[in-house]
Amino acid sequence: MSVSGYFSKDYGQARERFIEASSQADATLSSYQCPSKGPDGETLTTDVAWHGDQDAERVLVTISATHGAEGFCGSGVQTGWLESGLYRDLPEGLALMQIHAINPHGFAWLRRVTEDNIDLNRNFVDHGGSYPQNSAYDELADVICPPTWDDATIAETYKTLRSYADNHGEKALQAAISGGQYSHADGLFFGGNQITWSHETLMKIFTDKLSNAQKVAVVDYHTGLGPRGHGERICCHKPESQDLRRATDWYKDDITSPYLGTSSSVELHGVNVFGMEDNLKHADLTVIALEYGTQSSQEVNQALRADNWLHLYGDLNSAKGRGIKRQIRDAFYQDADDWKSDIWNRAVETQRLALEGLSGT
Known part of the structure; x- marks a missing residue:
């Protein structure tokens, strides 16, 4: 199959193919049902496929559809990783966990946000305290x-x-x-005034699956920012942290940081990295967003x-x-062979570097 064939036309097909590919690859599958329904009343789920030892201390995690409509990209990579047989190259002692459609509502409805109009990647703030101002x-x-x-x-x-x-x-x-805002619930980039279902589900997955992990790498797939087809490795670990230094080393200095002004992204409030850091205090955590451009920012x-x-x-x-x-579909998914090829090649390179990093001392 050509690289283009790994990508699906909609959420329903993407989920069906991911489940089938995971089953064929003898993955352990788990599903989490979203409280909302799809455009045709269909059930929506986040699906998790695990390859390797259930008690592995080193785990590569991939995430698709943090921003719903961006899910075509990450889903295509996740399914392609299985259908191409690359999962068989998993180094000994490592596990792979693929979180498919963490925001299934947004993916199914072609929306960037969750069922409650919340930007999942602005939702990881202290909802018991004061919110960031914008x-x-x-x-x-x-x-x-x-x-x-x-x-x-x-x-x-x-x-x-x-x-x-x-x-x-x-x-x-x-x-x-x-950047994220918390005062206009019907507006753009609304971080929410409570934990959304996708936030709760992501943290539950981490708690359920990664309690034994000592080294975790996360590649979270995004689209819509930067030059068309270019995969920018954005790292939101804080400056001077060991996590940022480790990411810089693993990815051969080919990363950017909003905090250092080197990224096409501005500094953001409430990103999921903060939740992951709190959840995995027992592990070395190395998180990047792999962001692919589509159209102009305008x-x-x-x-x-x-x-x-x-x-x-x-x-x-x-x-x-x-x-x-x-x-909106065109803004986050380029249904073109050259774009898909760029996505795939950069993703394979990135995930292989992550596995090398996890394998190191």
């Missing part, structure tokens, strides 16, 4: 997510956003929109804004609604 988002909230969505509104809001960038800088605008942001409007005010079954869903 005054710039507060200032721009009605511009970012207007109640109407037509050509005139798009043009006018774009002009306002560009004016903000001209006055404050591109990074400041990016941080305002995507196109991706416009697709997200349109999708937010659609689910608040629009009709999903209208011609306009279907057009917006095509727009």
Whole structure:
């Protein structure tokens, strides 16, 4: 099968193929049922496949669909790793855990967010304390997510956003929109005011499966940021930490850090790395997000804004609604052979480096 064949057309096909490939590869499978349903009323699940010794102390973890609609990419890599037979190259003493569709609602509905409009990768904050403030988002909230969505509104809001960038800088605008906010529950990049199901499920998986682990590497697959097809290894471990130094060593200095200003991502609130660090205090943890570009940042942001409007005010079954869903799909998944080949090659290289790192002393 060609590399392109590893990628699925939708969540349903992706899940079916992942389950089948895992079964054929004699993986141990576990499923966690999401409280919401799919567009056709179908059951949605996060599925976990484990290869290797159940008590392994060194484990490579891969995650797909942290941001739902981005799941095509990670799912394709996870299924391809099995269908290609690469799982057979697992070094002795190591295990592989593949978490498929940790945000199945977003994957099925072609949304970046969970069933409660929460950005899972902004949800890992202390919900019993005070939330991070994003005054710039507060200032721009009605511009970012207007109640109407037509050509005139798009043009006018774009002009306002560009004016903000001209006055404050591109990074400041990016941080305002995507850094994470906790005061507009119907807006973009909302981190939530409680733990969402996908957050709870991810931590349960880690607790259930990794209690014996001493060294854990995580590759979390994302799309929508950076040059088309380029896989940026983003590390959100804190500067000067041993975890960041280890990631730098494992990936041959080919990583970036939002905290050091070397990443296409700005510094984010509530990323899942924080939850993983708290959950795995007993283990050496090395986490990266492997982020692949698709379209320009302007196109991706416009697709997200349109999708937010659609689910608040629009009709999903209208011609306009279907057009917006095509727009959001294209913003996070490039259904093109060259893009898929770039995704696959970088993923294989990255996971092999992670396995080498885990195998070292």
